Amino acid sequence: MLSINGLDFRYKNISVLKDVGIELHKGEVLSIVGPNGAGKTTLLKCIIGIVKQDKGTILIDGRDASGMKRLNLAKCISYAPQASPSRFPISVFDAVLMGRRPYIVWKPSQKDLEVVADVLRSMDLEDVALRDFDQLSGGQKQKVLLARVFAQETDYLLLDEPTSNLDLRHQMEVMEMISGMVKKKGMAAILAMHDLNLASRFSDTIVMLNAGKIFCTGEPSQVMTVENIRSVYGVEATINESNGHPHIVPVRPVREYRLSDN
Amino acid sequence: MNNISQQYKNLTGRKLSFIILLVTVLFGVALIALSQGASSLGVKDSFAALFQQTGLAHAIVWKLRLPRIVMAIIVGCGLGLAGTVFQAILRNPLASPYTLGIASGAGFGAVMVIVFGGGIYSEYLIAGNAFFFALLSSFLILGIARLKGFTTETMILAGIAIMFLFSSLSSFFQYMGTMEQVHEIVFWFFGSLSKVGWKEISIAAVMILLPCPVLLKWSWDFNLLSAGDESAKALGVNVEKVRMLGIVLASLITAGAICFTGVIGFIGLVSPHITRMIIGGDHRFLLPASALVGAVLVLTADTLGRTLWAPQVIPIGIVTSFIGVPFFLYLLMKKRREYW
Numbered sequence: 001m002l003s004i005n006g007l008d009f010r011y012k013n014i015s016v017l018k019d020v021g022i023e024l025h026k027g028e029v030l031s032i033v034g035p036n037g038a039g040k041t042t043l044l045k046c047i048i049g050i051v052k053q054d055k056g057t058i059l060i061d062g063r064d065a066s067g068m069k070r071l072n073l074a075k076c077i078s079y080a081p082q083a084s085p086s087r088f089p090i091s092v093f094d095a096v097l098m099g100r101r102p103y104i105v106w107k108p109s110q111k112d113l114e115v116v117a118d119v120l121r122s123m124d125l126e127d128v129a130l131r132d133f134d135q136l137s138g139g140q141k142q143k144v145l146l147a148r149v150f151a152q153e154t155d156y157l158l159l160d161e162p163t164s165n166l167d168l169r170h171q172m173e174v175m176e177m178i179s180g181m182v183k184k185k186g187m188a189a190i191l192a193m194h195d196l197n198l199a200s201r202f203s204d205t206i207v208m209l210n211a212g213k214i215f216c217t218g219e220p221s222q223v224m225t226v227e228n229i230r231s232v233y234g235v236e237a238t239i240n241e242s243n244g245h246p247h248i249v250p251v252r253p254v255r256e257y258r259l260s261d262n
Numbered sequence: 263m264n265n266i267s268q269q270y271k272n273l274t275g276r277k278l279s280f281i282i283l284l285v286t287v288l289f290g291v292a293l294i295a296l297s298q299g300a301s302s303l304g305v306k307d308s309f310a311a312l313f314q315q316t317g318l319a320h321a322i323v324w325k326l327r328l329p330r331i332v333m334a335i336i337v338g339c340g341l342g343l344a345g346t347v348f349q350a351i352l353r354n355p356l357a358s359p360y361t362l363g364i365a366s367g368a369g370f371g372a373v374m375v376i377v378f379g380g381g382i383y384s385e386y387l388i389a390g391n392a393f394f395f396a397l398l399s400s401f402l403i404l405g406i407a408r409l410k411g412f413t414t415e416t417m418i419l420a421g422i423a424i425m426f427l428f429s430s431l432s433s434f435f436q437y438m439g440t441m442e443q444v445h446e447i448v449f450w451f452f453g454s455l456s457k458v459g460w461k462e463i464s465i466a467a468v469m470i471l472l473p474c475p476v477l478l479k480w481s482w483d484f485n486l487l488s489a490g491d492e493s494a495k496a497l498g499v500n501v502e503k504v505r506m507l508g509i510v511l512a513s514l515i516t517a518g519a520i521c522f523t524g525v526i527g528f529i530g531l532v533s534p535h536i537t538r539m540i541i542g543g544d545h546r547f548l549l550p551a552s553a554l555v556g557a558v559l560v561l562t563a564d565t566l567g568r569t570l571w572a573p574q575v576i577p578i579g580i581v582t583s584f585i586g587v588p589f590f591l592y593l594l595m596k597k598r599r600e601y602w
Contacts, residue, residue: 048496074498081492090488090543093270098486102498106479107546113267120266129266130273152497
C-alpha cells in the first residue's frame, strides 16, 4: 500500500500542495484530476522524490520513502513524465532497457533483455524495436515510455498525463494497457489526468485537486458531479451515465468564476 | 531463442565490431606514421628499430616518432572522451571542451606557467594549473546553467563568453611576454606534438586514463540523462553527483589533452557526433568508440601535417580542422536514417 499523509510543498514561498493525503491499494488505478496548476505533476514528483516535500510522509508498504536511496526507490515506484523528445539517437529497445537500470550493474543480463523483449511484444512494439526513438509518432513514443515503466517491474506506477497528445485509438490502447497491467500483476497506478471521461472510465478512485488541496476523493461517480466540476473547473457541465461510468459533457464556462475561490 | 533480444544482441555485436575496426585502423595509421618522417627510415626499418636497443634508427623511432604517435593517440582519445561526456551530462549536442570555454581555461592555465616559468617541476605545474583553470571554467558554466536553466543557448553563450575571457587573458600574457615567451605561446596556440617527451606523455596519460573506468561505469547513467533529468532520477540515477563528478573528470581529461600540446580544435566536438552517426547514442559503445575516432583523427592529421609538406611541419591544430571539417560536413549532409 502506498499511503501519503499531510503532504505540504512550497515553491518559492508559494504553496503548491497543502495537506494532501492519498491511500492507494494494490490492484487499483487512481487518477488525479484538476485544472492546470492544481499540483498534479508536483504531487507525482514528490512521491517519486524528484522534489522534496516540506511536510508530510510517504509510506511505501510501510517504509518511509524519504529515507530510501533513489536506486531502491526505483525498484518500488516507476515514473513516466510527459513524453519528451531526446536529443540523442537511441533505439526503442535501448529506451525500454533504461527501465532495467535499477537492476543493472555493468551490463544487462539475459533476464533484462528478455523482460524488455516481452514488454515490447506485449505492447505490439516489436516492429519498431530497433528503430530510432526520435523517429516514432507521438502515440508510439508514449507507448515506449509506458513500456519502459513496465520493464522496471515495480509495484507502483506514477504516470503523468499518459494520454496527452494521443489520438483516440492510442488513448484507449494506452489506458487499457495500464489498467490491464495493474489488474494482471497486482500493481497500483497513480495517473495525472486531464481527460475526465477517460479518468472516469478507467479509474477505481479519483482524487480531485484544486489549488494544491484535495477537493474530494472517491469513486468516479461520487467525484464527477455537476457541482464539483462547476466549483473546481469553473465549467457548467451535464453528466450522463454510459456503460456504468459517468460521462461528462462540458457546456460553458461559469461567468463569475474566480480561481481558487472555494 | 527470443527473437527481438537476439536482434538486439546482433546490433550490439555490430557496435562492438565497429570498435574493433577502429582499433585496427588506429594501429594501421600508427604503423604508417612510424615509417614517415624527415629521415628516410622505411616501414620495415622503423618497425625493426622498435625492438633495437641502440643506434640511430632506435633514437629516431623512440625519441622522435613514437612519442609523437603515442601523444597523438592519447590526446585524440582524451578530446573524444571529454566531448562525449560534456555532451551527455549537459544534454547538449553543441557541448565540447572548446565550445564551453573549458579548453581555453586549461590553455590559459598552461600559458600562465609557460610565461612565469615553473622551474624543474614545470610539467607538473603546467598540468596542474591547466586542470585548475579547466575546472574553474566548468564550474562557471555549471553555475550559470543552474541559475538560468540547462538550455543549449545559455550554456553555449556562457561558454563562448568564457572562451573569450581566457583567450584574451592568454593574449595579454603574450603581449606582456618576452620574444621568447611569445614564440612559445604562439607555437602552443597552433597546437603541436613536436615538443612532447615521455615525461609529458605519462602525465597526460594518467590524467586521461584515470577517469575512464568511472566514466564507463556511468555509461548507463549518461544514457539515462539523455531521457531527461526527471526520468533519470526516477530510475535511480544520482543526477547531481553524476553531473558534478562528470564535469570534474571531463575537465581533468581536457586539461590532460591540452596542457602539453596546445589547441587542437574541433576534435572534441566532432568525434562524438561522427561516432553517434555511425553507431548511435548508447554510451557503453559511444564512449570508447568516440575516444578511438578522436585518436584516429588526431594521428592522421599529425601524420599528414608532417609528411605533406616535409620537411616543413604544419601545426596539428591547423590540419585537424582541414581534415575534420570537410569530413564532418560530409556526414552531416548525408541524411541519417538509421545509424548503421
